[in-house]
Amino acid sequence: MPTMNMIQALNDAHKVMMRDDGDIVVFGEDIGYFGGVFRVTEGLQKEFGKTRVFDAPISEGGIVATAVGMAAYGVKPVIEIQFADYIYPGYDQIVSEVAKMRYRTAGEWTMPMVIRTPYGGGIFGGQTHSQSPESLFTHIAGLKVVIPSTPYDAKGLLISAIEDPDPVIFFEPKRIYNGPFDGHHDRPVKPWSKHSASEVPEGHYNVPLGKASVVREGAELTVLAYGTMVHVALAAVEEQGLDAEVIDLRTLVPLDIDAIEQSVEKTGRCLVVMEAPRTSGFASELVTLVQERCFYHLEAPVERVTGWDTPYPHAYEWAYFPGPKRMKNALEKVMAD
């Protein structure tokens, strides 16, 4: 089985799907001849031609809007927004048009499309290349929100997203494109090749949307995470010597509530982890759901580890990023009572 990093796995998902479905059209900034600033679309234009893979103007609103028109026409757009931080000019089209089209036309027009976008911190990208805006999309009825954390999942989830009848916002944790970063920025980066999830089958396979993955089984605590923070959480519970169950949510909407409930009912404790700013973030939704549905199983208040409620500060990358220290403090707190 080939070993791939996340970029290669995502690239492969495109190729597998585009070979099979001539209606798929890929466009975005710098994604054509050049193959994208993170190389996810490398070689696609060469293989599939310029009318199916092409560069777009620096106009995220225009990229999403033309994708809406294309989806209405009947081709399947898989578009890239170069950084999630750039998605806001397209936000009106995503929120008012993409998300609501099926509903407002009673199913007459649907918007099967994938909007891929690299997100998250840890690369010294400053405040305009580090954001985690996923919560803004989980709040919008009609969108699905998917975030992989391994090469295997990235390919299988992207294939499922492309095949899904609904629009999917596909956030790619760019800090772990090349290796499973565990939060220890002062240590050498491990490449994906040392990780079992870098074994990526050739050809077509699905990782279903709406299904979480228990990446570590445990009995005394449930940790809910997604994206880069899955690996940060795994390292932290190891370091604390906890018998923790770590759940990679993989899809935020629709959420795999059964996996969450089953785990929390078993462990009685829950820590919710995300990179995004704290207030009104998706972690708050998770805490609420656990509180609403598992209250009588809880032995301690649900805790959350998040980014701070500030813009992402360039030089203070590691003071902002929810790394090992913040994880340790939260784990101690949630295990204290």
Place this chain on the structure above:
Amino acid sequence: MSDKDPSLRRNAPHLALHVPEPAFRPGDTPDFSKLQIPAAGSASRPDTSAAAAETHPLATQLVRVLGEDRQAVGPWDPKLGPETLRRMLRDMVTVRIFDDRMYRSQRQGKTSFYMKCTGEEAIAIPAQMALDREDMHFPTYRQQGLLIARGYPLVEMMNQIYSNKGDKLKGRQLPIMYSDKKFGFFSISGNLGTQFPQAVGWAMGAAIKGDSRIAIGWIGDGATAEGDFHSALTFAAVYNVPVVLAVVNNQWAISSFSGIAGGERATFAQRAVGYGIASLRVDGNDALAVYAAVKWASERARANNGPTLIEFFTYRAEGHSTSDDPSGYRPTNEAKAWPLGDPIERLKAHLIELGEWDEERHAAMTAECDTEVRAAQKESEKVGILPQQGKDDIGSMFEDVYAEVPWHIAEQRDAALAEDGE
């Protein structure tokens, strides 16, 4: 900022903010005598394959066919037969009657909202007649004429307006936000301007697939200020997209005159110049000029000669919607003073001048249209009006958010149904 601020003590003129004001406000006597209106027939007609730059002088002129003498003149005369002209006139009359009936319905409390296109009937109907049945419209909210020109059942439109059980949009959309795939009419959005680049995207899809159908996007003068307008022009220019981009400049965006959208500095047609897109400025109250311009632009698009931006210069003769009273911001008699006239009267006068129409036949046709609209209204109201809606099938409001109802929405549906049962 105080006078002590050093930036104000420099020996330089005080900077001034220009806030555009319309020429006339309530109480003023509207006087359009200074308005430049080129004579009918005076605009040149480039070949449809001409370089975009050849059209750019037209961006400050006005393509007009119907002259003061009621004759069709000049190179833009589409030379339509009397049968076609009569059909055009009939559809325009139908739209006006439809608008009047639905406006009244709203006032009677039968629905929440309505928008008329009075004074603009010569835009959507001739435009549609110049296009193929399979071409795709991305309309905004004052293009009901497109549906009527395509023979859309009036009762379907009314069912939507009443949000009744016959409403194919299941009561989810504000009245007049029609949508019909089979009729090539994209779902209208209340977020203005969004449809304009979507039209470009649809036409890009058609070009990617080697189709022969084109798209036409519609937008008002006010919404040209949106970023979406400019991304539409950018994408249309970059990919030489087979699309017609129509700006209906009716000079009013609710209470804001076109100057607030930048209309004082340049025409809306001139927006195309900087993008290298072909550009036409057309008398929007002249049904023949509208037909000819859309025909020109559609032929250009269909032959891969690129997009065209067309400004239809017209006047919004009535309020923005049933929620608007224009007497609060413009003279009440301004519509009557508007020099480009009533589009229905102009086409009717032309047909009479040709000897193909007369007052008697016009009255008879008007009566027929009226009967048709009333019959549709009766049928639709039998199905239901808005005040009776929203009580049955509450569960349906949780459908179509996604292809399948996810667990969290299913739980909310159950909660809503339980709440309803209390």
